[in-house]
Amino acid sequence: MxxxxxxxxxxxxxxxxxxxxxxxxxxxxxxxxxxxxxxxxxxxxxxxxxxxxxxxxxxxxxxxxxxxxxxxxxxxxxxxxxxxxxxxxxxxxxxxxxxxxxxxxxxxxxxxxxxxxxxxxxxxxxxxxxPAPAAKSAGSGDRAGNGAASRATFRDANEKPLAAPAVRKRAWDMGIELQYVGGSGPAGRITHADLDNFVAGRKQGHAVHGSADSRYAELHGEEAVPLIGLRRKIAEKMQLSKRQIPHFTYVEEVDVTELEALRTQLNARYGEERGKLTLLPLLMRAVVLAIRKFPEVNARFDDQAGIVTRYQPVHLGMATQTDAGLMVPVIRNAEARDPWNSAREILRLAEAARTGKAARDELSGSTITITSLGPLGGIVSTPVINHPEVAIVGVNRILDRPVVKNGGLVARKLMNLSSSFDHRVIDGMVAAEFIQAVRAYLEAPATLFVE
The missing domain is CATH 2.40.50.100 (RNA polymerase II/Efflux pump adaptor protein, barrel-sandwich hybrid domain)
Known part of the structure; x- marks a missing residue:
C-alpha cells in the first residue's frame, strides 16, 4: 500500500x-x-x-x-x-x-x-x-424534562383548572392564564412549581403572557453564518468597490410608454420566430448607442497605476441573482448584437450562472454593468459600481403614473434609472449627459434601430 x-x-x-x-x-x-x-x-x-x-x-x-x-x-x-x-x-x-x-x-x-x-x-x-462533536440541543437531556413540564396544557373549555387561592393570585399577578398551565399536583392541581416551570418554558420560546398561541411565542435563538465561497467573494468585492471608489448616484425618470408599446408589437410579430424581448435588451442597445457619444463611461480604472483604460468594445456586465449569491456574467461585444441576439445571450448566461456552469471568462472582463431587480426594482436605488469599472446603470420598476401632457392628465408608464459613477474619473456633467442620452433613445425607441 x-x-x-x-x-x-x-x-x-x-x-x-x-x-x-x-x-x-x-x-x-x-x-x-x-x-x-x-x-x-x-x-x-x-x-x-x-x-x-x-x-x-x-x-x-x-x-x-x-x-x-x-x-x-x-x-x-x-x-x-x-x-x-x-x-x-x-x-x-x-x-x-x-x-x-x-x-x-x-x-x-x-x-x-x-x-x-x-x-x-x-x-x-x-x-x-x-470536526468537533455537535452540541446537544437545548431541549435534550435533563433540560427536556423541564421544558416539557413547562409547556402549556390544553383543557376543555368547561374544565376548570385546580389551584390553591395563593397560586391563583400569583398567576393573576404574573399575567398567566391557568387554563394553559400543566398541573403536577394531585388530580392535576397546579402548584407554585408549575408556575415557575411555565415561566421557564415561556423564556425558552413557549407560550407568552399566558397565551397558547404560538404566533406570539418569544424567540431567543441565533445563528452564526460564516461567509465562505461566493458569498465571501461578493463581500470582498463590495468592500473593495465602496472603499476604493467615491460613488455618486444620478437618478432620472424615463417615460417608457412608447418603448413598451413597441416591445409589445415586436413580440407579437417576431416573438415565435426570434424569441420574446424584455426591457433589458432594448436598454442594452440604448446604453451602447449612448457610449458612442460618451466613451469615458465604458472604461476601467487601475487605481494603483493611475490609468483609465477606455474600451471600444462594450462588454456589458449583467448583474444576476443566483441561489449562491450575486454574479455578473458578461455579454461580450454588445455593440455588435441586435436586441434579439442580446436577449438570447442574456438567457443563456443567466442560466449558466444560476446552475454554476458559467466559465471564468464569462464572469470577468466587463467594461460597464447593468443591474435590475425587475418588478422588485423599487423606485430609487444606489447601485454599487463593479470594480474596476467606472459606471453602473440601475433599472427601477415601471409604474403607471399620471402625467401632465398637453395641458391634461394622462396615464404614462414611467421608470427611473438610478446609475452610479466613479467621481474620480467621471464628472457629474458627463454622467448626467450620458443618462440623458440613454433616456432620449428609450423615449423615442425607433432611434434604437436607426444608425
Missing part, C-alpha cells in the same frame, strides 16, 4: 490560492478515478477537483472556508502500489479511528453542552482537522 497526495492545482490566470468551498468526500471514504473530491473557488469561479486514482481518503488538507496555496496538499489517499509520496508508508485507514474516537463523545467531567476544541489527527506528514 502507498500514499498518493493530491495537491491544489494551478487553475491559471495567476491564481496563488483557492478557497475550499465544499468537500465531496470524508476520511475513510473509498473514491474512484475521476470522482469529484472537492469544490474550490478562485476569484472568478468554482472549480471541481477530481481524483486521478482509485483509493481511500486518509486526510483532507483543510476545512471549508480555508484558503490553500497552489501546490499545498489537498487530499491524501491510500492506494494500491507505491503512490507518489515518498514519506512513511501508509497505515490502514482504520488506524485513525482511535484518535477520532477520543473526541467522538462529550467527556463526562465537562459541563452539559460543552464542545471541545477541534482535535487533529496525523496521517503521514499531514495534519487535518477532525
Amino acid at each position: 502507498g500514499i498518493h497526495v493530491i495537491k491544489m492545482p494551478d487553475v491559471g490566470e495567476g491564481i496563488a490560492e483557492c478557497e475550499v468551498v465544499a468537500w465531496r468526500v470524508q476520511p475513510g471514504d473509498t473514491v474512484t478515478e475521476d470522482q469529484i473530491l472537492a469544490d474550490v473557488m478562485t476569484d472568478k469561479a468554482t472549480v471541481e477537483i477530481p481524483s486521478p486514482v482509485h483509493g481511500t481518503v486518509m486526510a483532507l488538507g483543510g476545512k471549508v472556508g480555508e484558503s490553500l496555496a497552489v501546490g499545498a496538499e489537498l487530499v491524501r489517499l491510500e492506494i494500491e502500489g507505491a503512490g507518489n509520496f515518498k514519506g512513511e508508508a501508509a497505515k490502514p485507514a482504520a488506524a485513525a479511528a482511535p484518535a477520532a474516537a477520543q473526541v467522538a463523545d462529550e467527556p463526562a467531567d465537562l459541563p452539559h453542552g460543552f464542545v471541545p476544541e477541534p482535535q487533529r489527527i496525523v496521517a503521514g506528514a499531514a495534519s487535518v482537522p477532525v
Whole structure:
C-alpha cells in the first residue's frame, strides 16, 4: 500500500490560492478515478477537483472556508502500489479511528453542552482537522424534562383548572392564564412549581403572557453564518468597490410608454420566430448607442497605476441573482448584437450562472454593468459600481403614473434609472449627459434601430 497526495492545482490566470468551498468526500471514504473530491473557488469561479486514482481518503488538507496555496496538499489517499509520496508508508485507514474516537463523545467531567476544541489527527506528514462533536440541543437531556413540564396544557373549555387561592393570585399577578398551565399536583392541581416551570418554558420560546398561541411565542435563538465561497467573494468585492471608489448616484425618470408599446408589437410579430424581448435588451442597445457619444463611461480604472483604460468594445456586465449569491456574467461585444441576439445571450448566461456552469471568462472582463431587480426594482436605488469599472446603470420598476401632457392628465408608464459613477474619473456633467442620452433613445425607441 502507498500514499498518493493530491495537491491544489494551478487553475491559471495567476491564481496563488483557492478557497475550499465544499468537500465531496470524508476520511475513510473509498473514491474512484475521476470522482469529484472537492469544490474550490478562485476569484472568478468554482472549480471541481477530481481524483486521478482509485483509493481511500486518509486526510483532507483543510476545512471549508480555508484558503490553500497552489501546490499545498489537498487530499491524501491510500492506494494500491507505491503512490507518489515518498514519506512513511501508509497505515490502514482504520488506524485513525482511535484518535477520532477520543473526541467522538462529550467527556463526562465537562459541563452539559460543552464542545471541545477541534482535535487533529496525523496521517503521514499531514495534519487535518477532525470536526468537533455537535452540541446537544437545548431541549435534550435533563433540560427536556423541564421544558416539557413547562409547556402549556390544553383543557376543555368547561374544565376548570385546580389551584390553591395563593397560586391563583400569583398567576393573576404574573399575567398567566391557568387554563394553559400543566398541573403536577394531585388530580392535576397546579402548584407554585408549575408556575415557575411555565415561566421557564415561556423564556425558552413557549407560550407568552399566558397565551397558547404560538404566533406570539418569544424567540431567543441565533445563528452564526460564516461567509465562505461566493458569498465571501461578493463581500470582498463590495468592500473593495465602496472603499476604493467615491460613488455618486444620478437618478432620472424615463417615460417608457412608447418603448413598451413597441416591445409589445415586436413580440407579437417576431416573438415565435426570434424569441420574446424584455426591457433589458432594448436598454442594452440604448446604453451602447449612448457610449458612442460618451466613451469615458465604458472604461476601467487601475487605481494603483493611475490609468483609465477606455474600451471600444462594450462588454456589458449583467448583474444576476443566483441561489449562491450575486454574479455578473458578461455579454461580450454588445455593440455588435441586435436586441434579439442580446436577449438570447442574456438567457443563456443567466442560466449558466444560476446552475454554476458559467466559465471564468464569462464572469470577468466587463467594461460597464447593468443591474435590475425587475418588478422588485423599487423606485430609487444606489447601485454599487463593479470594480474596476467606472459606471453602473440601475433599472427601477415601471409604474403607471399620471402625467401632465398637453395641458391634461394622462396615464404614462414611467421608470427611473438610478446609475452610479466613479467621481474620480467621471464628472457629474458627463454622467448626467450620458443618462440623458440613454433616456432620449428609450423615449423615442425607433432611434434604437436607426444608425
